[in-house]
Amino acid sequence: xxxxxxxxxxxxxxxxxxxxxxxxxxxxxxxxxxxxxxxxxxxxxxxxxxxxxxxxxxxxxxxxxxxxxxxxxxxxxxxxxxxxxxxxxxxxxxxxxxxxxxxxxxxxxxxxxxxxxxxxxxxxxxxxxxxxxxxxxxxxxxxxxxxxxxxxxxxxxxxxxxxxx
Numbered sequence: 001x002x003x004x005x006x007x008x009x010x011x012x013x014x015x016x017x018x019x020x021x022x023x024x025x026x027x028x029x030x031x032x033x034x035x036x037x038x039x040x041x042x043x044x045x046x047x048x049x050x051x052x053x054x055x056x057x058x059x060x061x062x063x064x065x066x067x068x069x070x071x072x073x074x075x076x077x078x079x080x081x082x083x084x085x086x087x088x089x090x091x092x093x094x095x096x097x098x099x100x101x102x103x104x105x106x107x108x109x110x111x112x113x114x115x116x117x118x119x120x121x122x123x124x125x126x127x128x129x130x131x132x133x134x135x136x137x138x139x140x141x142x143x144x145x146x147x148x149x150x151x152x153x154x155x156x157x158x159x160x161x162x163x164x165x
Contacts (some may be wrong), residue, residue: 003040016073024088039060049064049067094155106120117131125144126146139154140154
């Protein structure tokens with residue numbers, strides 16, 4: 001898989017498309033299915049940097065070190081990766097919080113850093129919803145929220161988006 005020694009692949013001039021956290025939706029203790037850098041072959045890449053080049057068909061998914069060598073812009077993959085790692089830490093901290101189930105309503109509530117968040121079951125189907133700051137969310141990543149764990153992830157996204165660092 002090592003492509004650094006291949007002449008038909010450009011080594012410079014790549015455009016930074018973005019970054020992806022392979023373990024983004026995992027709960028504490030779940031196993032991560034890492035990727036392999038498509039440029040150097042390094043295994044166990046969790047934060048995948050996505051690059052494109054006008055002389056290369058498609059995109060490459062690489063690690064931070066290779067991305068730094070390949071891009072010609074002011075984008076700093078290390079900074080993007082640090083931001084993702086910080087968000088992952090915030091998410092893990094959030095998911096460890098103790099939610100309180102209200103027996104009279106069946107809703108789950110959390111007071112987190114001075115904010116109140118509520119998770120409730122949909123009255124009409126098997127879905128779940130999150131209520132935070134007078135906004136409600138009944139879907140997550142393009143689909144209905146089907147369980148409490150996904151509702152907690154949606155709650156984190158709502159909270160984190162508001163308190164984006």
